Amino acid sequence: MASAEARVDADLVAAAAALLGDRRLIIATNRGPVSFATAADGSLRPRRGSGGLVTALGHVGRHVPITWVAAAMSEGDRRAAADPKLLRGVAGEGDSIRLRFATVERSVYEQAYNVIANPFLWFLQHQMWNLPERPIIDAGTMRAWERGYVHLNEAFARAVLAQTRGDRSPRIMLHDYHLYLAAEPIRRARPGAVLSHFTHIPWPPSSIWLTIAPPIREGIARGLLANDVVGFQTERYAHNFLRMVESFVPEATVDYRARSVRHRRRTIHVRHYPISIDVDATRRVASSRAARRRADQLMGGTREQIVVRVDRLEPSKNILRGFLAYEALLQRQPRLRGHISFLAFLVPSRTGLREYGDYGRQVQSAVDRINARFGRAGWRPVQLFYENDYAQALAGLSIADVVLVNPLVDGMNLVAKEAVVVSQRDAVLVLSETAGAFDQMADGVLAVAPADVVGTADALATALAMPAKERARRLAKLRRGVEREDITWWLRRQLEDLAKLTS
DSSP, rough: OOHHHHHHHHHHHHHHHHHHHTOOOOEESSOOOEEEEEEETSOEEEOOSSSSHOOOOOOOOGTTEEEEEOOOHHHHHHHHHHHHGGTTTTTTTTTTEEEEEEOOOOHHHHHHIIIIIIIIIIHHTTTOOOOOOOOOHHHHHHHHIIIIHOOOHHHHHHHHHTTTTSSOOOOEESSSSSSSSTTTHHHOTTTTOOEEEESSSSSHHHHTTSSHHHHHHHHHHHHHSSEEEEEESHHHHHHHHHHHHHOOOOTOOEEETTTTTEEEEEEEEEEEEEOOOOOHHHHHHTTSSHHHHHHHHHTTOOEEEEEEEEEEESSGOOHHHHHHHHHHHHHHHHGGGTSSEEEEEEEETTSSHHHHHHHHHHHHHHHHHHHHHHTTTBBBBBEEEEEEEOHHHHHHTTTTTTEEESSSSSOOOOOOHHHHHHHHSEEEEEEEEETTTOOOOHSSSSSEEOHHHHHHHHHHHHHHHHHHHHHHHHHHHHHHHHHOOOOOHHHHHHHHHHHHHHH
């Protein structure tokens, strides 16, 4: 196994060498690998970043020398940006990862992040709006777009260009929905730059983009066309982008067969790169002393079957319908009462947004109702854990008999992949057809439509009753797929595609 891992790493290093030569790879994201907080004594204290994107891109630094440009999100970040000495070595991996900040006024960042990126683009791309009521794109929204989002992207472009040191052909990777416009000013300043953009969240059909203001949708489409490669999580999302370009950029020529676009005398390649996990790192956490101890506590010597879900507490994860399906299952099959437990590990998310607070209260109300309706002395049907504890979440996944992942829509959903590599009980994965992970995992999961509570209850029943041999067969197939197409595979494919443009 070690030799196979070494060979995979060598392939990644070779792809990086072909792309970079003696250059550093420049990566730009909203959130960086480190942020700074001001301590009581006025000093700055670095804190490790969190989140799937930061974790995935942090893997790059193990193999490739990178300069990481992130937004100065806090006052501590702004102070650190003004003193380069504070940034030395804080991102880890020695000098392999250098951190730099893109800095804008606080009001500009607030407009870009808290008006456009999160409550607008996130809701749009996850199709979470109740369209008869929202969105209302008024003058305030357009000001936030022009004076917030556009300005933030221009600031990122300046920060990236400052790291190119006159290189006419820098290698630059931009990430996610905060930075749809950054490539255009970079392209103007460095026409020979090798640029890619990867969107981690879903890319909806053109009919969704039609509902918003033309300057925004057309600005996003043209902004992304300044890249050489535009990447998405799934083939469906890549196709949706091609349709968007065809709909809103009349001067562009779309080639669906080649998955490319001709625009302004350039060819833009549109690809899909399903993101994955660091399998070894995930297993190390799951097998740590803390995780093993927590798994034993969660089991508590029970012989009950265990259903598990791990999610951020947000509407797109479809948590409420998951509990409604579980409630329907207990209603239909009284024999399961007292013999099954649902462990839900929910991470608080975007607590400042009204929609998230309302949704959290609906979830809690459903859980309270289920526990009051079916619970009895010594047995609680649902146990909720509201905290961000990764080791605990992996401990829960490791002891699950069934893992429920039923988002309304998801760019990928890495919980599905984590579940199959840490499972100790041949867990059955119940997965939404609308999760990005479904495209890779369809053959080994029980598929559900996210709004179908009856069908989800049926899938849970099927999973709980599945013979041991079939459970083991399905899990082994899913596990092989994740081990083969891991985070290194995701990175290598992107570097190889960019390297082809330079050969």
